[in-house]
Amino acid sequence: MSTLDWIAVDWGTTHCRAWAIGPSGQVLSEASSSDGMGGLRPDQFEAALLNLVEPWLDVTTVDVVACGMVGSRQGWVEAPYAQVPCAPADTETVLAPTKDVRLRVQIVPGLKQIDPADVMRGEETQIAGALSLSPNFDGVMVLPGTHSKWVQISADEVVSFRSFMTGEMFGLLSRASVLKHSMDDGWDGAAFSEAVEETLSRPESLASKLFSIRAETLLKGLPGAAARARLSGLLIGAELAATKPYWLGMPVSILGADALGDAYGAALAAQGIEAKMIAPVDATLAGLSAARMKQKETT
Amino acid sequence: MSTLDWIAVDWGTTHCRAWAIGPSGQVLSEASSSDGMGGLRPDQFEAALLNLVEPWLDVTTVDVVACGMVGSRQGWVEAPYAQVPCAPADTETVLAPTKDVRLRVQIVPGLKQIDPADVMRGEETQIAGALSLSPNFDGVMVLPGTHSKWVQISADEVVSFRSFMTGEMFGLLSRASVLKHSMDDGWDGAAFSEAVEETLSRPESLASKLFSIRAETLLKGLPGAAARARLSGLLIGAELAATKPYWLGMPVSILGADALGDAYGAALAAQGIEAKMIAPVDATLAGLSAARMKQKETT
Numbered sequence: 342m343s344t345l346d347w348i349a350v351d352w353g354t355t356h357c358r359a360w361a362i363g364p365s366g367q368v369l370s371e372a373s374s375s376d377g378m379g380g381l382r383p384d385q386f387e388a389a390l391l392n393l394v395e396p397w398l399d400v401t402t403v404d405v406v407a408c409g410m411v412g413s414r415q416g417w418v419e420a421p422y423a424q425v426p427c428a429p430a431d432t433e434t435v436l437a438p439t440k441d442v443r444l445r446v447q448i449v450p451g452l453k454q455i456d457p458a459d460v461m462r463g464e465e466t467q468i469a470g471a472l473s474l475s476p477n478f479d480g481v482m483v484l485p486g487t488h489s490k491w492v493q494i495s496a497d498e499v500v501s502f503r504s505f506m507t508g509e510m511f512g513l514l515s516r517a518s519v520l521k522h523s524m525d526d527g528w529d530g531a532a533f534s535e536a537v538e539e540t541l542s543r544p545e546s547l548a549s550k551l552f553s554i555r556a557e558t559l560l561k562g563l564p565g566a567a568a569r570a571r572l573s574g575l576l577i578g579a580e581l582a583a584t585k586p587y588w589l590g591m592p593v594s595i596l597g598a599d600a601l602g603d604a605y606g607a608a609l610a611a612q613g614i615e616a617k618m619i620a621p622v623d624a625t626l627a628g629l630s631a632a633r634m635k636q637k638e639t640t
Numbered sequence: 641m642s643t644l645d646w647i648a649v650d651w652g653t654t655h656c657r658a659w660a661i662g663p664s665g666q667v668l669s670e671a672s673s674s675d676g677m678g679g680l681r682p683d684q685f686e687a688a689l690l691n692l693v694e695p696w697l698d699v700t701t702v703d704v705v706a707c708g709m710v711g712s713r714q715g716w717v718e719a720p721y722a723q724v725p726c727a728p729a730d731t732e733t734v735l736a737p738t739k740d741v742r743l744r745v746q747i748v749p750g751l752k753q754i755d756p757a758d759v760m761r762g763e764e765t766q767i768a769g770a771l772s773l774s775p776n777f778d779g780v781m782v783l784p785g786t787h788s789k790w791v792q793i794s795a796d797e798v799v800s801f802r803s804f805m806t807g808e809m810f811g812l813l814s815r816a817s818v819l820k821h822s823m824d825d826g827w828d829g830a831a832f833s834e835a836v837e838e839t840l841s842r843p844e845s846l847a848s849k850l851f852s853i854r855a856e857t858l859l860k861g862l863p864g865a866a867a868r869a870r871l872s873g874l875l876i877g878a879e880l881a882a883t884k885p886y887w888l889g890m891p892v893s894i895l896g897a898d899a900l901g902d903a904y905g906a907a908l909a910a911q912g913i914e915a916k917m918i919a920p921v922d923a924t925l926a927g928l929s930a931a932r933m934k935q936k937e938t939t
Contacts, residue, residue: 453859
């Protein structure tokens with residue numbers, strides 16, 4: 342791959358995704374594996390990375406810029422959190438130890454907030470990328486996912502943020518709780534919207550309405566698609582109730598793809614918020630690129 | 641066991657517990673196994689029961705009265721729900737099919753509520769038993785557990801009830817979510833009380849405060865005992881917020897044992913509610929005994 346300029350890597354708890362980037366910023370190739378941070382010891386990261394990117398390498402040293410849980414204390418090398426308020430990727434990257442001289446691996450630090458206590462790793466790169474794609478954005482970015490984030494942006498800085506376990510709770514409740522017997526893989530948009538409205542207006546009702554999904558299956562034959570959409574809606578509605586000070590009357594961008602991003606968009610639209618959708622992959626690549634440019638300037 | 645009069649059985653999703661009862665109502669012996677309803681086909685229940693109670697049998701036919709998920713559609717035989725408002729164990733028991741002539745097995749039906757949809761199986765027997773132990777009780781019974789129940793009692797009837805997934809959520813979040821890394825087996829009463837107060841006063845904050853347990857571990861070294869108590873407190877506080885119309889200014893009995901019953905008691909005491917504690921086993925046995933007496937009257 343003679344035109345390879347650098348390699349971008351998004352390395353989370355359960356997956357690793359790499360892109361070969363050309364001199365003009367174009368994606369030449371990509372590869373991914375399930376070698377997530379959660380399954381690797383520190384001395385196994387280099388081999389896991391080579392397993393993905395070796396076909397792209399020749400004899401020269403290539404810059405690799407990685408974000409995500411790879412920089413946690415249990416990761417390849419710890420990249421200590423930067424503290425908000427700050428620009429989302431304004432801290433220097435941390436060099437990971439490598440044996441292969443063809444790799445020069447830089448890891449982007451995450452962000453922390455002291456009060457209320459909160460952390461992110463990987464999302465700061467997406468936020469930086471979204472800001473480079475939408476300069477001067479002032480408002481709120483929503484990053485749906487396992488641990489969704491609501492991020493207040495002003496003057497190119499992350500002012501504050503809050504994380505929610507909505508995605509992880511949906512996964513646990515839909516696959517491992519008594520509610521699993523009520524679900525199928527379908528979706529019912531009307532049931533979702535109704536459930537969002539219920540917990541957004543009465544967040545304290547979440548705890549009892551979860552079990553009622555099971556009871557409605559038993560007593561009223563609630564269809565599996567409606568049950569699944571209802572569970573998602575109850576959880577996202579409760580998240581919207583908690584984040585109302587973030588989104589009410591504010592410009593909102595959703596860094597979300599596929600059905601989950603659409604669900605957040607629909608929930609916000611019902612509240613009169615027309616959120617801008619940004620593809621997370623675009624944001625990640627733009628953020629890693631910005632981190633690399635900054636790194637080149639400072640070295 | 642010449643003095644055996646009848647056999648009481650509490651048969652849930654994950655366990656089966658049986659008691660040999662003498663003529664004056666005394667417990668002669670007890671036995672339990674992990675042959676819960678969840679792991680048995682309908683044709684396997686009789687053998688699972690005999691495995692527990694055969695040492696107690698001679699040649700005569702013995703009455704067995706069972707409550708719990710054994711009467712669900714996936715159980716030994718379906719005992720259709722009685723609909724509230726009604727007395728908690730006022731419906732006729734259902735005879736389960738047996739081959740062994742020494743067994744005559746009666747199953748107590750559960751209760752259902754149409755709007756909001758809700759169901760219980762097993763708890764109705766505990767409630768009936770608690771009522772026989774506290775005649776003329778008028779108020780609210782709380783049954784902590786995997787799916788905790790809040791039950792409004794008036795004139796010896798269940799007027800309404802609501803179920804909460806608090807126990808199951810605690811289990812999933814403490815053992816299977818990112819929060820498991822923050823927990824140990826300890827307990828911190830002050831952290832529990834503080835967390836109850838937080839979500840009771842601001843139930844919408846539950847969603848964000850869950851993740852903050854992880855962040856406080858990472859950033860502030862939150863001890864494992866405090867993290868575990870805090871998770872429990874956030875969930876129980878949200879449950880108390882949802883059930884405020886049930887308990888505010890009402891006599892409350894908690895049918896709960898051990899640490900979990902104590903936790904609910906402490907949470908209510910902080911709100912000025914001095915709940916009466918009733919041992920669930922006592923309530924179950926009294927309820928099964930009442931169901932048997934009623935059965936004998938009607939046959």
